[in-house]
Amino acid sequence: MADDGEVRWDDVHKKFGSVAALDGFSMHAGPGVHCVLGANGAGKSTAFAVLTGARRPDTGTVTVGGTPVRRGGPASRLIGFAPQAMFFPLTVTVREAVAFVAAHYPNRADVDEVLDAVGMTTEARRLCGGLSGGQTRRLGLACALVGQTPVLVLDEPVAGLDRPGQKLLHALIRRLGDEGRTVLVASHDLAEVDEIADTVTLVARGRVLLTDTAEGVRNRLGSVRVSFTADDAALRTLTTRYPGLEPALDGEGRRSVVTDRPDDIARVILNECDDPHLRVHDRTLAEALDALLDEAGAPA
Numbered sequence: 311m312a313d314d315g316e317v318r319w320d321d322v323h324k325k326f327g328s329v330a331a332l333d334g335f336s337m338h339a340g341p342g343v344h345c346v347l348g349a350n351g352a353g354k355s356t357a358f359a360v361l362t363g364a365r366r367p368d369t370g371t372v373t374v375g376g377t378p379v380r381r382g383g384p385a386s387r388l389i390g391f392a393p394q395a396m397f398f399p400l401t402v403t404v405r406e407a408v409a410f411v412a413a414h415y416p417n418r419a420d421v422d423e424v425l426d427a428v429g430m431t432t433e434a435r436r437l438c439g440g441l442s443g444g445q446t447r448r449l450g451l452a453c454a455l456v457g458q459t460p461v462l463v464l465d466e467p468v469a470g471l472d473r474p475g476q477k478l479l480h481a482l483i484r485r486l487g488d489e490g491r492t493v494l495v496a497s498h499d500l501a502e503v504d505e506i507a508d509t510v511t512l513v514a515r516g517r518v519l520l521t522d523t524a525e526g527v528r529n530r531l532g533s534v535r536v537s538f539t540a541d542d543a544a545l546r547t548l549t550t551r552y553p554g555l556e557p558a559l560d561g562e563g564r565r566s567v568v569t570d571r572p573d574d575i576a577r578v579i580l581n582e583c584d585d586p587h588l589r590v591h592d593r594t595l596a597e598a599l600d601a602l603l604d605e606a607g608a609p610a
């Protein structure tokens with residue numbers, strides 16, 4: 311019997327008219343934070359919609375905790391879902407809206423604690439109709455969290471939140487992942503992914519291109535960046551020795567290259583320059599993802 315937090319899509323197809331939103335989508339995730347990336351229209355939200363039972367796949371299977379998903383079926387009690395946009399009755403209070411959602415879950419959290427977790431304590435008695443965009447987003451997240459479900463599906467959770475709200479949410483998502491919940495996050499924000507992801511999945515044209523650990527993605531390509539200052543003669547020597555190398559220039563006059571041969575590059579720079587201020591940096595996850603998305607022709 312699969313753990314309640316195990317989610318799985320097997321060869322899922324879903325068309326809207328002639329558009330194949332999912333075209334053989336297969337993915338598996340267990341406890342931890344799993345970031346799903348891909349261009350607009352890649353199929354991320356549709357993959358989430360078939361997981362939560364909001365949409366029915368044309369073919370293929372989707373399971374949560376080993377149970378096939380169907381609208382209103384038992385698997386839906388295992389999932390807390392915050393889609394990109396949520397609409398609330400204008401004349402109920404924030405607290406009432408969260409309490410209404412909580413009533414559908416057997417293992418619900420204390421409503422006020424959840425409102426505190428998303429930074430909405432002072433808005434608890436406000437009417438939903440009077441909330442700002444960011445406050446409505448936080449309310450949607452509170453509704454996703456209040457069921458204390460083993461699986462959380464968050465579609466661009468911090469879009470529209472102010473910086474303190476983003477930090478609060480990122481810390482919360484990390485904590486939920488560390489507690490052993492399965493948290494699926496669709497995101498376009500590579501810095502966010504770098505901060506919270508245990509695994510990264512790239513989606514393009516309705517299919518999964520790759521899934522790897524954050525560490526695995528960092529190591530997939532030439533994994534370090536070498537930065538330095540160099541005069542034109544030294545740069546010429548470097549690019550002659552390594553054709554194809556195109557050192558980037560930053561605003562402070564420093565050059566940098568991403569390479570899987572940092573020792574060789576560093577040796578040339580140290581030989582050619584008197585005072586190159588050489589630094590070797592670990593490549594960030596965002597840089598590695600950018601390169602992978604470019605390679606796949608699938609911008610984030």
Ligand SMILES: Nc1ncnc2c1ncn2[C@@H]1O[C@H](COP(=O)(O)OP(=O)(O)OP(=O)(O)O)[C@@H](O)[C@H]1O
Nearest residue numbers: 326329330331348349350351352353354355356357
């Ligand atoms: N209800 C719908 N009717 C018609 N086409 C749809 C519908 N929902 C999604 N699509 C189409 O399916 C494809 C996948 O859309 P989806 O919303 O899953 O992409 P996404 O990866 O979540 O994009 P974004 O990053 O913009 O949110 C797109 O071409 C989209 O236009």
